[in-house]
Amino acid sequence: MSSLLGQLPSITTLLSIYASVSAMAMLLRTMLNEMIPYRMQNYISSKFFDLASRCLSSDFTFIIEQRWQALNNETFRVVEAYLPTRIGPSTDSLLIGSNEPLNPRVPPKKSIPVDCKIIDEFHGMRLEWTLRSIDSKKYFPREKRYFRLTCKKGDRDRVMQSYFPHIAKTAQSILNKRETLNIYTYDQESSMWESTVFKHPATFDTIAMEPKLKQFIMEDLDSFVARKDFFEGVGRAWKRGYLLYGPPGTGKSSLVAAIANHLRYNIYDLQVQSARSDADLRHILTSTTNRSILLIEDIDCGTKVSHDRAKVQDDQEDKDDEQPNRISPNDPGVTFSGLLNFLDGLWSSCGDERIIIFTTNHKEKLDPALLRPGRMDVHIYMGYCSPAGFRKLAATYLGIKDHSSFVTIENLLESTTVTPAEVAQQLMKSDEPKAVLESFIDFLRRKRNEETREAGAPPIQKQDGKES
Structure with missing residues (x-):
């Protein structure tokens, strides 16, 4: 044992070796710092640690x-x-x-x-x-x-x-x-979609619409959802475009809500004028998810790219009026070709099972290129309230399917332009059906006489000589 201990180096020798190694390490470190840039040192050390972690980690x-x-x-x-x-x-x-x-x-x-x-x-x-x-x-x-x-x-x-x-x-x-469903709106400052819970109560059972038209829309939606293989087989993007047009208050927004509730699709509500350029529009639209509805409301008002190009060129005054719709003078805005390219160009294939819905009060203002199939496949006119629509609203708001006043009301509706929104407002005045219906008949007669006077004809008279 004593001989073994005698062969071990002394403490002085160990300290001398340590000092030599430390000096050599400091010399190498100084040389590396002078010869190799700091960023390169960090890169080498990070790669070394990544390699070590991959080798040692399971x-x-x-x-x-x-x-x-x-x-x-x-x-x-x-x-x-x-x-x-x-x-x-x-x-x-x-x-x-x-x-x-x-x-x-x-x-x-x-x-x-x-x-x-x-x-x-x-x-x-x-x-x-x-x-x-x-x-x-x-x-x-x-x-x-x-x-x-x-x-x-x-x-x-x-x-x-x-x-x-x-x-x-x-x-x-x-x-x-x-x-629950979500409705998204685009936040331009953060360049991302912001969502909130969508709880609109409208369904196909509650909206006031002609039964045949309602049935057609439901069957068209169900057919679209079930025909993935068909779209792939014919080489078309799996999407469907709808145009809802008609006077204000005719239920376009309610129909959008009914479609969302029927399909259980989220809604992306887009204002086209919020896009700074075509590239920005592509980023916005490709940020939406599959199985969703892209809603572009009042497309005739939002931007000039939707207007008939011939009319825009002929009417310089209209063109000047629309210029303030641009976000700023430095933003080129969305071009007509940029919008069309997403609707049915190469970018239209970026995503599956999507419904694109446009709404407008003035279909005649839209460029014909927007209206053709592949962009707006189904055109749905949302007109004034019909007798069938009134019966649906009466069942919804008053809980009645028939009444002695219905014949009078339906006759008045045939010759009076009243929107479903106006009818709903009148039916909400009271919980008593008889009083509501009598008040609604008076409302329809006044409205019809107003329309008659505007047309230049004398007001319709009752047998007792009073205005009808």
Whole structure:
């Protein structure tokens, strides 16, 4: 033992070796600092640590970003719908809230906050999810959100082949049965869609419309949803365009709500003039999701790109009047070709199962190129209230399907232009059907006489000589 201890170097020798190594390390560090730029040093060190972590770690990470190749990432969307169903005891935080202002006792709904970790088990695999968020200002100033999925390296192929299809199938079932819908509006400052809960009560059972027209619209919508293979077979984008036109107050917005409630589609309400350019319009429209309604209301008023080009060229005064619709003199605005390109050009194929609805009070102002099939496939005239429409409104507002006054009212409606909105306003005056109907008959007679006087004819007289 004493001989072994005698062979060990002395403390002085060890200190001398340490000093020499330290001096050499300091010399090398100084040389590296002088010869290699600081950014290059950081890059080399980061690559070294990444290599070391990959070699030593047994985990593999999937990144699912919110955007994918200029479009919304459908994988992100299905994960976002799926994960709230996997919230369990191991979840370290929750985002909760309620959208029932009239019923505060309803339990709050659960969602996934940023940096929340969720553990999922699938076929013996342990999977850890995390939602992350960073600020991205590369093209548009907006929040960039993405999911991180961590699993064992050996489970990577199983996750791709069986776990992700399981998520997609589960999420599709959830989205088809979603209880609430959202309506989105575009925030130009943040360059992103802002949403709120959509709870419009209109359905095809409640709107005042001719039964044959209502049945046609419902069958057309159902046929569109069921014909994915047909659209792919004929080489067309899976979308459908509707034009709702007619006087104000004839129920265009209510029909949009009924379509959304019928299909269970979210609504994206777009003001075309909010887009600064064609590129901005493409970014806005490709940010919408599949299985949704893109609504462009009053397209004849929002921007000059929808107007008949011949009329715009002939009427310079109209052109000058529309110039203030531009956002600023520095913004080129949306061109007519830019709008058409998204409706049925190459960009129209960016997304599936979409309904595009235009509304206008003046169809004659629209450029004919907008009106052709492929852009506005179905033109629906929303006219004045008919006898059938009145009966539907009476059943909805008064709870009656027939009354002795109905014959008089229907005769007056045949010769009077009154909108469904005006009829609904009159029927809401009281809960007593008889009083409401008598008041409504007086309203119709006054309105008919006003129209008669405007037309230059004498007012219609009753047998007793009084105005009818």
